[in-house]
Amino acid sequence: MPKSDTHMTMRVVNHIRTLIESGGLQPGDQIPPEREFAQKLRISRASLRTGIGYLAAMGVMDVRHGVGTFVADGPPELGKSSLSLLGALHGFQSWQMFEARRILESELAALAAERGREQHFTSMSEEVAEMYATVNDPIEYLIHDVRFHRVIAQASGNPILAALMETITSALYDERRKTAERSRDLKESADLHREIFRAIRSRNASEARAVMERHLTMAQSAQDLEISAQAPPPNGRPAKKVRRSAGEA
Template identity: 40%
Template structure:
C-alpha cells in the first residue's frame, strides 16, 4: 500500500504544481511509471483510487484525465463517502455541519443583498406546521443552500451541500417523531432571517448553530433506541 500511496502523492504533486491542470490528459502509463520510478501496477492502483475520489476521469480507449476539480465534484465524492457511514457517525457529520454552517452563515451576512434576504424570508414562510415533513426538509435545504452560496466560498458551500443531503433522513425522522420540531425549525429560520436583515452576522451565526444543534442533540438521544 505504501508504494501506491507514493504513486498517489506523485500524481497529486503534479496537479498541485500546475503541471497537470483540470482537463489535462495523463501521460501514457509506461511513460509516467518510468518517470516516477514506480511500477505500472502501483500506478494503476493509484489511478483507480483517484478516480473513485473524482480527481481523475478514466475514459476507456481515450486515456485518463484530470477532472474539473469543481465544487460539484466535491459534493459527489463527499456523498459517496458519507453513504458508506450511515450509522452512529451521523452525529459526527451533524457536528461538522453545525460548525461549518454557522461560519458560512456568518460569512454570508455581509454579502447577502436585501433582495436575497427578502427571498429567504419568503422561503421561510413557504411552509408551515400543516406542511409535510418532506416539504419542510426540502424548504430547509433550499434555505441553507441559498445562504451557503452567499458565503463566497464555493468549496464550503459544496461541502455543506453534501452534509445537508446526507443528514436529511435524520431531519425527516425528527420531524415525524418529535413534538414541536416543525414549529421550532420555522421559528429558527425566521430568527436567522431577522438577524441577517439587521446585519448582525454574529447573531445569525448563533442562530444557525442553535438550528443545527437541535437535530444533532435529538439524534444523539435517539441512537440507543434504534430509530435512526
C-alpha cells in the same frame, strides 16, 4: 497516488483538468463518447473509463448510463458517499458529524450576514415562507430546509466551505430522512429559520452565528431523542464507546 505522466488514470484526469481550466469544458457540458474519446487520447477505452471513474467518484463528472458523460453541474460537493465511507472506516460518531456541521454552518451564517446580496435574501425569504407552508408535510419541508441552508452557503461567498457543508449534510441525510420529524417540531424549526434569516438580512454576523448554532444544537438533540426512542442500542461491536466523554462545557 499515481504519478501524472506514467499512469493512464492520471493522464486522463490531467487532460480533462486542463480542458476545464482552459474553459473548453464547462459545468453541464458533455464529453465525447468513450470509444471516440479513447481513440483521440490514444489510450484504451478501459483506461479512459478508469480515469472517468476517478473523476466521477470525486463528484467532478456525472456518468449517465445510456445517455453520456457530463461535467458535474449544481453545487460543488466532494464525493457523495465519501464521508459515509470514511466514517465506516474510522468509526465516525453521529455527534461528531453534528458538531462539524454546527461549526461550519455557524461560520457560514456569519459570512452570509457580511457578504450576502439581495438576491440571496430573497431566496432565503422564499424558502422560509415555503417552510411555514409545509409544516404538515415533513418530506416537502425537508426540501426547503435543505435549500435554505444551501442558499446561506452560497451567500457566504466561499464555495469551498459550501462544498464541505454539502458533503457533511449529504452524509447526514441518510439518517435524517428516516426520522421524519413531527409537525409541532417543524413549526418551531420554521421559527428558528426565520430568526436566522432576519439576523443575516440585518447583517448581524454574530447573532446569525449564534442563532444558527442554537438551531443546529436543537436539531441534534431532537434527533438523538428520536433515535434512542425508536431504536434501542443495537449493540454488537465491543469497543463501542458511548460518546460525550470529554469537554462538554
